[in-house]
Amino acid sequence: MRPDAAAALEARATTLTFGGVLRSEWTKIRSLRSTVWTLVATVVLTIGTSALLAWAVSAHLEPSFLADVDPVRDSMSGLMFGQLTVAVIGAMAITSEYSTGTIRTTLTVVPRRVTVLTAKLTVLACVVLVCGLLCSFVSFFIGQSFFANATVTDRDGAADTVTHLDLHVALTDPGVLRAVVGGGLYLAAGGLLALALGALLRNTAAAISTAIGLLFVVPLLANFLPSAWEANVVKWLPTNAGSAIWSLRPTTGDNPMLGPWTGYGVFVAYVLTALLAAAVLLRRRDT
Amino acid sequence: MIEALHLSKRYGERLAVDDLSFEVLPGRVTGFLGPNGAGKSTTMRMIVGLDAPSGGSVTVCGQPYTQHGSPLSTVGALLDARAVHGGRSAYDHLLSLAHTHGLRRRRVQEVLELVGLAEVSRRPVRGFSLGMSQRLGIAVALLGDPEVLLFDEPVNGLDPEGIVWIRGLMRELAAQGRTVLVSSHLMSEMEHTADDLVVIGKGRLISSCTVDEFIERNCRTEVRVTTPEPARLVALLEEHGGTVRSEPDGSLVVGGLDAVRVGDLAFDGSVRIHQLVSVQASLEAAFMELTRSSVEYQASPSVGAPEAEVRS
Numbered sequence: 001m002r003p004d005a006a007a008a009l010e011a012r013a014t015t016l017t018f019g020g021v022l023r024s025e026w027t028k029i030r031s032l033r034s035t036v037w038t039l040v041a042t043v044v045l046t047i048g049t050s051a052l053l054a055w056a057v058s059a060h061l062e063p064s065f066l067a068d069v070d071p072v073r074d075s076m077s078g079l080m081f082g083q084l085t086v087a088v089i090g091a092m093a094i095t096s097e098y099s100t101g102t103i104r105t106t107l108t109v110v111p112r113r114v115t116v117l118t119a120k121l122t123v124l125a126c127v128v129l130v131c132g133l134l135c136s137f138v139s140f141f142i143g144q145s146f147f148a149n150a151t152v153t154d155r156d157g158a159a160d161t162v163t164h165l166d167l168h169v170a171l172t173d174p175g176v177l178r179a180v181v182g183g184g185l186y187l188a189a190g191g192l193l194a195l196a197l198g199a200l201l202r203n204t205a206a207a208i209s210t211a212i213g214l215l216f217v218v219p220l221l222a223n224f225l226p227s228a229w230e231a232n233v234v235k236w237l238p239t240n241a242g243s244a245i246w247s248l249r250p251t252t253g254d255n256p257m258l259g260p261w262t263g264y265g266v267f268v269a270y271v272l273t274a275l276l277a278a279a280v281l282l283r284r285r286d287t
Numbered sequence: 288m289i290e291a292l293h294l295s296k297r298y299g300e301r302l303a304v305d306d307l308s309f310e311v312l313p314g315r316v317t318g319f320l321g322p323n324g325a326g327k328s329t330t331m332r333m334i335v336g337l338d339a340p341s342g343g344s345v346t347v348c349g350q351p352y353t354q355h356g357s358p359l360s361t362v363g364a365l366l367d368a369r370a371v372h373g374g375r376s377a378y379d380h381l382l383s384l385a386h387t388h389g390l391r392r393r394r395v396q397e398v399l400e401l402v403g404l405a406e407v408s409r410r411p412v413r414g415f416s417l418g419m420s421q422r423l424g425i426a427v428a429l430l431g432d433p434e435v436l437l438f439d440e441p442v443n444g445l446d447p448e449g450i451v452w453i454r455g456l457m458r459e460l461a462a463q464g465r466t467v468l469v470s471s472h473l474m475s476e477m478e479h480t481a482d483d484l485v486v487i488g489k490g491r492l493i494s495s496c497t498v499d500e501f502i503e504r505n506c507r508t509e510v511r512v513t514t515p516e517p518a519r520l521v522a523l524l525e526e527h528g529g530t531v532r533s534e535p536d537g538s539l540v541v542g543g544l545d546a547v548r549v550g551d552l553a554f555d556g557s558v559r560i561h562q563l564v565s566v567q568a569s570l571e572a573a574f575m576e577l578t579r580s581s582v583e584y585q586a587s588p589s590v591g592a593p594e595a596e597v598r599s
């Protein structure tokens with residue numbers, strides 16, 4: 001092996017670089033069929049549920065609801081489900097390395113552990129962002145086709161009166177492009193939160209259930225808070241803060257929301273805190 | 288070149304590695320021996336920075352492993368052959384590692400051919416036998432053409448042909464001037480492969496020397512003799528300072544006297560002898576003797592664990 005192969009090798013520069021680690025992490029993600037399928041599932045689930053809910057809302061409006069209709073948010077509600085499969089991808093990007101033991105090979109070859117985490121989160125963020133943008137744009141356009149011909153039923157009188165309204169918005173309308181792109185940004189940040197939890201907990205089931213608990217269950221539980229609290233607390237919860245970026249209206253139900261970028265900033269702050277904790281522990285812990 | 292200096296590792300109450308100092312030299316195969324639980328794997332993890340030492344230090348080629356600019360071409364390690372994602376192909380596994388250091392696809396192909404996995408390199412690893420996984424682990428270790436190689440129990444799961452192959456490979460790597468450290472809990476695996484031995488027990492260094500020195504120091508030579516008049520011969524030999532025990536087959540094993548002396552004594556005493564051979568206690572036996580005593584030595588002073596538990 002030595003003479004020819006080694007000579008060839010010594011001629012090449014073999015140093016550990018961040019770019020190299022990025023390529024490595026990209027190879028890891030794309031070479032697992034399970035990741036690819038989970039991404040496909042995310043797209044199908046998000047677009048499917050978005051379309052279903054957009055149809056349901058647009059076909060069953062009542063005059064009193066009209067002020068609450070958000071033609072962007074209501075055509076991308078499937079993102080709430082998409083974030084579940086994204087959480088699985090994010091968590092497993094690192095927990096599968098722990099469960100299989102690959103993490104030891106990874107950290108032996110790349111002993112700079114924060115570099116590994118940074119490369120992982122960069123690749124994950126890009127992959128989920130692309131997938132998320134696909135979801136949000138397709139959902140948006142399907143939703144607008146429903147909202148272009150929304151059905152409003154007035155049940156006030158003895159007989160229902162049905163009218164049809166065009167409620168759709170265009171990408172060029174104020175805030176709309178931001179909200180649709182925001183759908184992709186929201187999923188990307190959610191994926192990173194799951195990655196951080198995966199790195200902290202080093203266990204697939206624990207990381208995924210914690211992520212789903214934070215993103216999905218906590219907002220539901222918040223509904224049971226006393227209403228005086230609700231207005232002040234709910235908007236700061238990760239999901240609610242993060243969702244401001246993909247909404248046009250500044251409320252969810254009766255509760256005020258943070259501004260789009262403020263809300264997303266708060267969400268990202270949660271994510272960064274978790275990532276920072278993950279980086280500190282990754283450096284400190286034995287593997 | 289690997290240098291460990293007062294290396295220690297504590298896991299909670301348990302001292303897995305205890306003040307271990309040794310040197311592993313280039314151009315030689317060094318056998319890292321110790322019974323299960325002796326601390327071999329822990330030491331190897333500390334060499335590559337996966338576990339942080341509780342005390343002491345270890346360097347590879349003069350500096351801590353994690354400070355090398357090109358870790359993959361400094362140390363190649365096979366720590367756990369099964370540590371691969373089952374859904375990934377051998378090729379993609381190697382490729383992902385090669386990318387970190389800017390190695391080409393051709394190098395991945397080269398190591399796959401070297402370990403004999405080229406044919407199956409596109410299949411998911413979950414279908415690999417343990418032997419194939421070991422070969423993949425070896426391919427990972429060789430990928431960066433490293434100066435130092437660490438193999439943790441590489442022979443596990445290999446078929447006889449694989450064992451011969453890996454022994455040859457280790458000899459070849461050492462002949463190329465590389466440092467090769469191979470762990471095992473069986474002396475028999477090392478005696479024809481290793482030049483040097485680092486023997487540990489309960490985390491402590493028992494012996495660090497060449498294989499020849501180890502034999503010289505630890506393998507007693509005994510004399511096996513058969514005679515129709517054992518009682519007379521035993522009396523005669525013991526009178527001249529020999530220790531004698533009888534074997535189940537009726538022969539006598541004599542310590543403390545060499546074969547010539549035993550023959551002469553029998554002749555002088557007119558005892559008939561049918562067989563007289565000099566036998567060296569096996570390395571394996573010597574190793575077991577050494578490590579067993581280390582367990583006993585460890586039992587009393589240190590952690591205070593009950594003896595029964597320590598022996599188990």
Ligand SMILES: Nc1ncnc2c1ncn2[C@@H]1O[C@H](COP(=O)(O)OP(=O)(O)O)[C@@H](O)[C@H]1O
Nearest residue numbers: 298301303321322323324325326327328329330
């Ligand atoms: N991560 C760990 N946590 C706790 N104890 C450990 C850990 N790794 C190893 N040990 C303990 O340290 C001792 C040495 O283990 P190990 O290095 O695997 O031995 P060997 O490889 O020689 O069989 C054993 O008693 C083992 O139980």
Ligand SMILES: [Mg+2]
Nearest residue numbers: 327328329439
């Ligand atoms: Mg071991």
